[in-house]
Amino acid sequence: MEGNRVLIFAGGNIDPKFLKDIRQDDMIIGADRGALFLVEHGISPDISVGDFDSVSPQELDHIKNNSKEIIACDAVNKDLTDTELAFDLAIERHAADIVMIGVLGSRLDHTLSNIQMMLRGMQHQINSAIWDTNNYVTLTGTSCEVEDRGYTYVSLLPLTPEVTGIHLEGFMYPLENATLKMGQSLAISNRLTDRKGTVRIESGLLLIIQSKD
Incomplete structure (x- = not known):
């Protein structure tokens, strides 16, 4: 196996x-x-x-x-x-x-x-x-394809002090070459605009949390 x-x-x-x-x-x-x-x-x-x-x-x-x-x-x-x-x-x-x-x-x-x-x-x-039931959580240090799994929101949270070069495609609120630091809520409660979206980063570790109430 x-x-x-x-x-x-x-x-x-x-x-x-x-x-x-x-x-x-x-x-x-x-x-x-x-x-x-x-x-x-x-x-x-x-x-x-x-x-x-x-x-x-x-x-x-x-x-x-x-x-x-x-x-x-x-x-x-x-x-x-x-x-x-x-x-x-x-x-x-x-x-x-x-x-x-x-x-x-x-x-x-x-x-x-x-x-x-x-x-x-x-x-x-x-x-x-x-x-x-309410969450699907993954982690990336490079890029990740986010599939629509029936959750309402997609939030991004840094797992390192800083995550740089964030690019989002297929999201309601796109980001290009953005930086997230711990304690910031910039990337909370985004949404997919299609069945799939793409998250790419240049440095750091990023949690991708799909969630619903």
């Missing part, structure tokens, strides 16, 4: 409709309670990983009985979140793309950690994204 897409299901809120997007050649990783979500919806994860401190002993047995592989770790002595453990596995299995589902929620620390995790994907030449 090397070089394929890896879907990571974590323990946040997940709409079952996302299961319809699973492809036959995807690798499926369930992180802690995300593994329970999968098996409860008839999906057998390729790997279930975590300390499983958010599931009952009966639920853990259900996960073990319906997963192709289990990687359990100690809840006290581990250094990584369950999502990062899953992300590391995806990197080790040479994923071409990683999509994280159920990783945005009420814990801002976990949310920011998961967003920053996409940096590690980029360092390994892996495309990564975060996907939920």
